[in-house]
Amino acid sequence: MLKKTFTALTLGAALFAGQAMAADYAIDKQGQHAFVNFKISHLGYSWIYGTFKDFDGSFSFDAARPEASKVNVTLKTASVDTNHAERDKHLRSGDFLNVDKHPTATFTSTRVESTGEGTANITGDLTLNGVTKPVVIAAKFLGEGKDPWGGYRAGFEGTASIKMKDFGIKMDLGPQSENVELILTVEGVRK
Incomplete structure (x- = not known):
């Protein structure tokens, strides 16, 4: 019986060791190496660009098995910045982000393909x-790779439209301005 148990444990350990494990990373927002940016059409004539300055998150990544990756991000909606104080005040209002009622926005991955x-x-x-x-x-x-400070980093970029x-x-800015394009740059430091 002991021999069977030992054999089963050894086989299980060998199988587990053969599987690549996803590494966990903290998003490097402190070093200004991660950005949550957006753009939206202004009446179809130009683009308004903005960013969220306060966010945090993490991700798990394994280059051999990207489908096992995971992402979690939380941002403070009041940190919206379009480089125009009055517009930013309007964006924080109930017409748009409603930051008093909803001070955070979150993204949690459900699948990576x-x-x-x-x-x-x-x-x-x-x-x-x-x-x-x-x-x-x-x-x-x-x-991905080692950084000059003894850490290990991985970086990604991404786009989405909402x-x-x-x-x-419900604020209607016209048909050219119904969608917001998200432009994301994420660099993480392995935990």
């Missing part, structure tokens, strides 16, 4: 303005 070498679709639940909807981020792996009305934002 490889779409080619170094690219993937990250499907997840985005909660914004108190509404949760699935969103797909088209992501691209930028690279329709404002899907998240209860």
